[in-house]
Amino acid sequence: VVLKRYLLTPGPTPVPDEVLLAGxxxxxxxxxxxxxxxxxxxxxxxxxxxxxxxxxxxxxxxxTGAMESAVTNLASPGDRVLVASNGNFGRRWQELNExxxxxxxxxxxxxxxKVDPVDIAQALQADAGYVAVFCTQSETSxxxxxxxxxxxxxxxxxxxxxxVDAVSGxxxxxxxxxxxxxxxxVSGSQKALMTPPGLAFxxxxxxxxxxxxxxxxxxxxxxxxxxxxALEDPSPQMPxxxxxxxxxxxxxxxxxxxxxxLEQVFRRHRILGKAAREAAKALGLELFSLDDPxxxxxxxxxxxxxxxxxxxxxxxxxxxxxxxxxxxxxxxxKIFRLGHCGYxxxxxxxxAIASLEMALRDVGFESQLGAGVxxxxxxxxxxxxx
Amino acid sequence: VVLKRYLLTPGPTPVPDEVLLAGxxxxxxxxxxxxxxxxxxxxxxxxxxxxxxxxxxxxxxxxTGAMESAVTNLASPGDRVLVASNGNFGRRWQELNExxxxxxxxxxxxxxxKVDPVDIAQALQADAGYVAVFCTQSETSxxxxxxxxxxxxxxxxxxxxxxVDAVSGxxxxxxxxxxxxxxxxVSGSQKALMTPPGLAFxxxxxxxxxxxxxxxxxxxxxxxxxxxxALEDPSPQMPxxxxxxxxxxxxxxxxxxxxxxLEQVFRRHRILGKAAREAAKALGLELFSLDDPxxxxxxxxxxxxxxxxxxxxxxxxxxxxxxxxxxxxxxxxKIFRLGHCGYxxxxxxxxAIASLEMALRDVGFESQLGAGVxxxxxxxxxxxxx
Numbered sequence: 001v002v003l004k005r006y007l008l009t010p011g012p013t014p015v016p017d018e019v020l021l022a023g024x025x026x027x028x029x030x031x032x033x034x035x036x037x038x039x040x041x042x043x044x045x046x047x048x049x050x051x052x053x054x055x056x057x058x059x060x061x062x063x064t065g066a067m068e069s070a071v072t073n074l075a076s077p078g079d080r081v082l083v084a085s086n087g088n089f090g091r092r093w094q095e096l097n098e099x100x101x102x103x104x105x106x107x108x109x110x111x112x113x114k115v116d117p118v119d120i121a122q123a124l125q126a127d128a129g130y131v132a133v134f135c136t137q138s139e140t141s142x143x144x145x146x147x148x149x150x151x152x153x154x155x156x157x158x159x160x161x162x163x164v165d166a167v168s169g170x171x172x173x174x175x176x177x178x179x180x181x182x183x184x185x186v187s188g189s190q191k192a193l194m195t196p197p198g199l200a201f202x203x204x205x206x207x208x209x210x211x212x213x214x215x216x217x218x219x220x221x222x223x224x225x226x227x228x229x230a231l232e233d234p235s236p237q238m239p240x241x242x243x244x245x246x247x248x249x250x251x252x253x254x255x256x257x258x259x260x261x262l263e264q265v266f267r268r269h270r271i272l273g274k275a276a277r278e279a280a281k282a283l284g285l286e287l288f289s290l291d292d293p294x295x296x297x298x299x300x301x302x303x304x305x306x307x308x309x310x311x312x313x314x315x316x317x318x319x320x321x322x323x324x325x326x327x328x329x330x331x332x333x334k335i336f337r338l339g340h341c342g343y344x345x346x347x348x349x350x351x352a353i354a355s356l357e358m359a360l361r362d363v364g365f366e367s368q369l370g371a372g373v374x375x376x377x378x379x380x381x382x383x384x385x386x
Numbered sequence: 387v388v389l390k391r392y393l394l395t396p397g398p399t400p401v402p403d404e405v406l407l408a409g410x411x412x413x414x415x416x417x418x419x420x421x422x423x424x425x426x427x428x429x430x431x432x433x434x435x436x437x438x439x440x441x442x443x444x445x446x447x448x449x450t451g452a453m454e455s456a457v458t459n460l461a462s463p464g465d466r467v468l469v470a471s472n473g474n475f476g477r478r479w480q481e482l483n484e485x486x487x488x489x490x491x492x493x494x495x496x497x498x499x500k501v502d503p504v505d506i507a508q509a510l511q512a513d514a515g516y517v518a519v520f521c522t523q524s525e526t527s528x529x530x531x532x533x534x535x536x537x538x539x540x541x542x543x544x545x546x547x548x549x550v551d552a553v554s555g556x557x558x559x560x561x562x563x564x565x566x567x568x569x570x571x572v573s574g575s576q577k578a579l580m581t582p583p584g585l586a587f588x589x590x591x592x593x594x595x596x597x598x599x600x601x602x603x604x605x606x607x608x609x610x611x612x613x614x615x616a617l618e619d620p621s622p623q624m625p626x627x628x629x630x631x632x633x634x635x636x637x638x639x640x641x642x643x644x645x646x647x648l649e650q651v652f653r654r655h656r657i658l659g660k661a662a663r664e665a666a667k668a669l670g671l672e673l674f675s676l677d678d679p680x681x682x683x684x685x686x687x688x689x690x691x692x693x694x695x696x697x698x699x700x701x702x703x704x705x706x707x708x709x710x711x712x713x714x715x716x717x718x719x720k721i722f723r724l725g726h727c728g729y730x731x732x733x734x735x736x737x738a739i740a741s742l743e744m745a746l747r748d749v750g751f752e753s754q755l756g757a758g759v760x761x762x763x764x765x766x767x768x769x770x771x772x
Contacts, residue, residue, distance in 0.1 A: 005412070007412065007413055007415060009415050011627065012413045012415065012416065012627065012630055013413070014412065014413060015412065015413055020410040020411070020412070020631075021410055023409065023410060023582075023631060024406040024407055024409060024410035025406070026391070026393065026400065026401065026406070027393055027398045027399070027400065027401055027576075027582060029393060029395050029398065029709045030398065030583075031711075032703065032709055033703075060446070060447055060448045060451065060583065060584060061446055061447055061451065061607065062446045062607075062626040062627040062628070062629075063626075063627065064606075064607050064625075064626040064627075065446065065447070065451075065607045065626070068606055068607040095606070096606055099604045099605070099606045100604050100606075101604065188627070190413075190627060196409075196413060196629060196630060196631035196632075197416075197446065197627045197628065197629050197630060197631075198446060198584045198629030198631070198632060218485045218486050218487065219485070220450075220454055220481070220482055220485045220486075221447065221448075221450050221451045221454040221608070222607070239450075240448040240449075240450040240451070241397065241398065241448040241449065241450075241574070241576060241583045242448070242583065243448075243582060243583050243584030243629060243632060244398055244582060244583055245406070245409060245582035245583075245584070245631065245632065245635075246582075246584060246629060246631065246632070249631075317418065317419075323415045323418055325417075
């Protein structure tokens with residue numbers, strides 16, 4: 001038997017065929033005029049999705065590489081930084097800052113809870129010494145989407161620059177970089193941007209460049225200054241060899257996003273998230289995180305009592321060909337996560353839920369077949385279009 | 387007019403269609419059993435090409451990212467290192483080491499000359515304090531291939547570990563990592579491995595791991611220890627999201643290399659290099675570097691007197707659709723470079739030379755049409771197979 005496969009994880013996410021094929025055309029040399037045209041078009045497309053006129057730096061790296069660049073290009077050893085963490089990727093900000101010698105004050109939230117902007121405001125008011133605030137937009141490990149608009153509002157009056165990990169959020173949830181005043185936004189190609197992994201991005205405000213000009217950390221491969229120098233070349237480029245195939249794919253994907261329009265992209269993600277949550281609840285399962293209309297990228301659900309979470313995801317994969325994500329870190333085996341950021345439509349949610357209903361029975365939980373599917377269908381029918 | 391394009395640069399290099407298409411299949415999730423199988427197969431294929439049983443660490447990065455990992459994971463600030471440089475990529479070792487605080491002693495050679503192993507032997511004998519020796523196998527900026535076998539021989543009696551940049555050399559020129567005792571070999575996907583850019587590799591000997599265990603430099607995104615931990619997972623993987631598409635392509639390319647057989651791969655590259663050099667000489671051009679049978683990856687040639695080098699490469703590209711490389715750094719505009727590492731055969735050399743003969747006339751140099759082509763043909767006819 002050949003099992004037809006369905007990728008329903010929060011990243012890497014499914015990639016449209018035309019995006020995959022765009023990446024499979026022959027190599028464009030990265031110091032040619034043809035490449036510069038491609039790169040400029042991609043930068044334009046990224047500015048649209050980032051909603052910014054700031055510089056956008058591009059790295060041949062995963063999202064973590066771009067996160068590292070934000071830490072080493074902003075915080076010198078001994079500098080004080082504030083990290084708001086409510087999951088695995090918030091913890092990554094903490095680890096990166098500690099690795100490179102910044103002095104971290106941690107606002108640590110229960111996984112599944114939202115970061116409270118009031119706490120950030122109080123920390124910044126209590127102490128003017130922070131050079132930067134690090135937080136996460138969409139916390140992929142829990143599905144929580146933090147309120148970046150409010151966080152930006154409380155950070156703005158202070159000298160600290162705001163750095164947001166939007167790896168799984170950008171292109172799924174609104175993030176008005178310039179309008180809200182977010183200094184640094186980090187993202188990657190492999191989530192809502194519907195492109196294979198291999199490229200990561202950082203948008204950098206004037207304030208962030210000023211902080212960078214004082215940084216004493218060494219940086220070479222992910223150096224912002226090297227990146228900016230290459231951007232300012234008469235033929236804009238990257239300092240080191242870019243993953244040209246991924247760039248060709250991204251070019252196509254950004255065009256698709258532009259055609260759909262950001263507003264509709266965000267609306268579609270809100271509908272998908274709502275359908276996933278309603279389906280889980282209809283099956284008698286408990287959402288791991290808040291039942292939040294802004295939870296657009298991933299839905300995290302408690303594995304029911306008496307069920308082995310890793311067995312559940314294994315059955316989903318081996319019996320039904322459906323790949324979903326388990327829990328990370330402290331909730332490994334206790335939750336499962338359905339991804340719906342990027343190239344997802346209603347029938348991906350239906351597939352996820354239908355296979356979940358069946359797999360739950362296989363592992364001994366008496367789910368009501370069709371009940372979750374029906375709840376998702378009702379959401380889509382109410383919305384009419386998506 | 388649509389100009390048919392020919393990519394004849396030393397990297398990124400042309401990629402076989404089947405390798406491009408292998409990368410265009412749907413995304414494999416990087417924490418799935420299917421991915422582990424793929425990754426293990428790729429590691430096997432890399433061990434064959436690296437000729438090693440050492441650990442091979444894989445990064446989502448360009449070659450420079452893997453070079454940075456070798457510097458930050460081996461040399462602590464203040465450590466003394468020896469850098470042998472005879473071109474732009476030797477200089478990159480110097481810059482990286484200086485950026486991260488190592489104390490560099492530089493053996494600096496004229497561009498186009500080979501590194502002399504005797505100089506390395508003398509430096510190591512004069513001073514036992516070096517923790518590492520950094521050098522380049524194939525210096526892409528000049529076409530020179532350094533004698534790694536002899537360099538390894540003189541380094542072996544000393545405590546310093548030997549680190550070789552083989553980004554454009556690995557898979558084009560013999561490099562017997564284990565037999566010669568090369569501690570660290572750095573390479574990338576986009577040169578002789580016939581794969582799009584996006585993956586970079588480092589092989590690490592036991593001695594290099596010992597040096598790493600004492601290193602005080604911080605490292606996160608390209609941390610060797612993180613990489614090794616992920617390799618040792620029951621399902622071997624990379625710590626951060628890999629560029630899955632590039633990995634799928636690499637899997638296919640490594641299979642092609644295995645089918646051709648390393649010995650024949652090296653022989654083919656020697657023939658291609660010889661044909662390129664003979665053709666250039668037959669046109670009355672002067673080779674920039676030594677006329678060396680081991681110069682297998684790229685052929686660098688002086689732009690003839692009175693000709694503008696950037697005009698020459700521009701005409702090659704715009705009139706003939708042929709992309710070759712100009713000079714880098716101190717020889718920008720003064721030399722041009724024909725790439726022939728990776729997926730190249732005789733008629734790629736013929737195309738390069740025929741278009742060069744024509745472009746030279748366009749820019750005012752009276753080349754003898756067909757003379758270079760004939761010289762290359764004679765090389766291929768003598769060899770009979772390639």
